[in-house]
Amino acid sequence: MTHVEHLKGPEPFSRDRNMAATSAKFLSVWDIQAYYGESYIVQGVSFDIHEGEILALLGRNGAGKTSTLRTIARLDNPALRHGEIWLDHQPLHKMRAHQASAAGIALVPEDRRIIPGLTVEENLQLAQIAPPIGWSLDRIYELFPRLKERRKQEGVTLSGGEQQMLAIARALARDIKVLLLDEPYEGLAPVIVQEIAKTLAIIRDQGITTVIVEQNAVAALKLADRAVILDTGTVVFDGSAQEVLDNEQLRAQYLAI
Ligand SMILES: Nc1ncnc2c1ncn2[C@@H]1O[C@H](COP(=O)(O)OP(=O)(O)OP(=O)(O)O)[C@@H](O)[C@H]1O
Numbered sequence: 013m014t015h016v017e018h019l020k021g022p023e024p025f026s027r028d029r030n031m032a033a034t035s036a037k038f039l040s041v042w043d044i045q046a047y048y049g050e051s052y053i054v055q056g057v058s059f060d061i062h063e064g065e066i067l068a069l070l071g072r073n074g075a076g077k078t079s080t081l082r083t084i085a086r087l088d089n090p091a092l093r094h095g096e097i098w099l100d101h102q103p104l105h106k107m108r109a110h111q112a113s114a115a116g117i118a119l120v121p122e123d124r125r126i127i128p129g130l131t132v133e134e135n136l137q138l139a140q141i142a143p144p145i146g147w148s149l150d151r152i153y154e155l156f157p158r159l160k161e162r163r164k165q166e167g168v169t170l171s172g173g174e175q176q177m178l179a180i181a182r183a184l185a186r187d188i189k190v191l192l193l194d195e196p197y198e199g200l201a202p203v204i205v206q207e208i209a210k211t212l213a214i215i216r217d218q219g220i221t222t223v224i225v226e227q228n229a230v231a232a233l234k235l236a237d238r239a240v241i242l243d244t245g246t247v248v249f250d251g252s253a254q255e256v257l258d259n260e261q262l263r264a265q266y267l268a269i
């Protein structure tokens with residue numbers, strides 16, 4: 013993917029290259045521009061993620077976080093009109109959503125999409141109805157003991173935190189490379205947020221690469237290795253998560269925290 017190196021968009025004002033020195037780029041987003049109809053929303057976003065990293069994608073309401081995740085997952089809206097997205101040498105920008113999914117992209121949307129009328133276990137089994145199959149149910153239940161306890165219960169009757177765990181577990185039930193999480197902590201009590209964060213750290217240690225979009229920026233930054241901040245559809249910061257935690261001015265300007 014050396015060509016991506018040469019074609020980088022405008023440099024954000026900070027860039028932490030410590031991690032980059034040792035590991036190859038795994039997901040590369042280069043100058044993506046995406047539209048809802050004629051509305052120009054994702055205005056040339058570029059960033060790289062290394063394998064096994066957690067990247068926090070942050071920014072105020074309407075900054076373009078969800079739209080960026082949807083573009084990477086190759087959903088029809090917003091429509092990608094310019095730029096490239098490479099996942100482990102595969103050109104996602106040339107794919108439709110089902111192909112991007114088969115290539116290893118899993119988007120867990122904000123509303124979690126637990127399927128009504130199905131138990132926890134059936135939700136997981138449905139994810140494994142066709143290859144590529146990922147983690148076994150045993151492995152999933154080891155990581156999420158609460159889901160094991162509730163495996164015969166209808167998925168939509170779970171608590172918000174448990175539904176979020178089920179949504180993540182369902183993604184892992186398929187053979188994925190990158191997990192895209194849109195506001196996984198939304199509406200959850202701090203103790204549940206901590207529990208999910210611990211689980212996400214274990215998932216990272218087992219080799220899954222994650223992008224987390226969160227309004228709860230502090231919680232996301234504590235978990236993440238790196239951070240990208242968006243403002244009106246462009247990247248205004250790309251660096252270490254710690255750098256954002258330490259930089260009050262940056263947080264006030266772009267995150268209002
Ligand atoms: N379906 C759509 N049609 C037209 N414009 C849209 C659509 N969805 C989002 N937008 C606009 O695109 C911009 C970016 O929205 P997006 O949902 O990506 O932001 P976000 O950073 O995820 O915000 P939030 O923190 O509120 O979830 C906003 O101005 C929004 O109004």
Ligand SMILES: [Mg+2]
Binds near residue numbers: 077078079
């Ligand atoms: Mg959003």
